[in-house]
Amino acid sequence: MGVAIEVDNVIKRYGDHTVINGLSLEIKPGEFFTLLGPSGCGKTTLLRMIIGFNTIEGGEIRVDGQVINKIPTNRRNMGMVFQNYAVFPHMNVRDNVAYGLKTRKVDKAERRRRADEMLKMVKIDQYADRMPAQLSGGQQQRVALARAIVIQPDVLLMDEPLSNLDAKLRVEMRNVIKRIQHQIGITTVYVTHDQEEALSVSDRIAVMHDGVIQQIDTPKRIYLRPSNEFVAGFIGLTNFLPADNDDGVLDFGNKYRVPVNTLVDGSPRAVTVSARPEEITIHRVDEPGIPGEIRSSVFLGTSTHYFVAVSGDKEVEVTVPSDLSDTLEDGTRVSLRILPDKVNIFNRESRASLIREGV
Helix, strand or coil, X not given: CCCCEXXXXXXXXXXXXXXXXXXXXXXXXXCEEEEECCCCCCHHHHHHHXXXXXXXXXXXXXXXXXXXXXXXXXXXXEEEECCCCCCCCCCCHHHHHHHHHHHCCCCHHHHHHHHHHHHHHCCCHHHCCCCHHHCCHXXXXXXXXXXXXXXXCCEEEEECCCCCCCHHHHHHHHHHHHHHHHHXXXXXXXXXXXXXXXXXXXXXXXXXXXXXXXXXXXXXXXXXXXXXXXXXXXXXXXXEEEEEECCCEEECCCCCEXXXXXXXXXXXXXXXEEECHHHEEEEECCCCCEXXXXXXXXXXXXXXXXXXXXXXXXXXXXXXXXXXXXXXXCCCEEEEEECCCCCEEEECCCCEECECCCX
């Protein structure tokens, strides 16, 4: 069973520059918790504070109820997997995995037994006697993962562990990581800037921007009900469309008005609608909707993506399931409609969500 991690009002400064200023979050025992955000948002800084590589200028970090601010890194019983694998090139695979056990004075026979057991778990036991230079990037990352968890840490920390792998290997390795994390039930904190990666492996996600947590939620809620415009724009693709809220009816102009029942009471008139490409449908130009013109299209097998020019220079992306009908030609005039139950609506001034809780 994993341990709980509590980050309570922590502060991190580099000289006069404050990277994190009063950040708080709670990670549940055994949870796969991901810190997601663009480069420079503070996610790796926070991870390094948890393991002890970075000092803490304010607040507390508690693991299983114990404050760890001043506990040295080597006494925090945490495993770390890095972006660049960090396997020892002069040791074979088995010795790499057993290294942490050796430093903890585990006897040789037990080290070998536990290392071999872990190599089987990550499915590279057949390479136990090979040197790292003889392994692929994905195999080296499996070695790094096995080495991090063979010491039976309380917490597993992973910093962009898949970013150096090609696309196919990334998918394979994220499935390996998720399977093993579920199998051993260890509390895991995972850092990535890759939205798809975060959505696929996480129990919960904290989206960060400029050292501030924008939203903590399940992958499904993060994607379907973002808390503000930043989260909506960062997670996946979306189109932002201005509209006027007329007492629960969205007015897009051109006589296109859409009733919605998801708004909080007292929502302002000036709103921004976030509609993902799959939340917009294309209709004939003479039907009600937002008028537009097809600029280009891309066929991607299961779907066709249309890029549609609407008012001014604005371009809207629309995803349509592929079928045998002809692709709409560039220059075709069309009418766009939104799916009102799925779109998100934000206060145009504060950029915060106006969607009611529970919908």
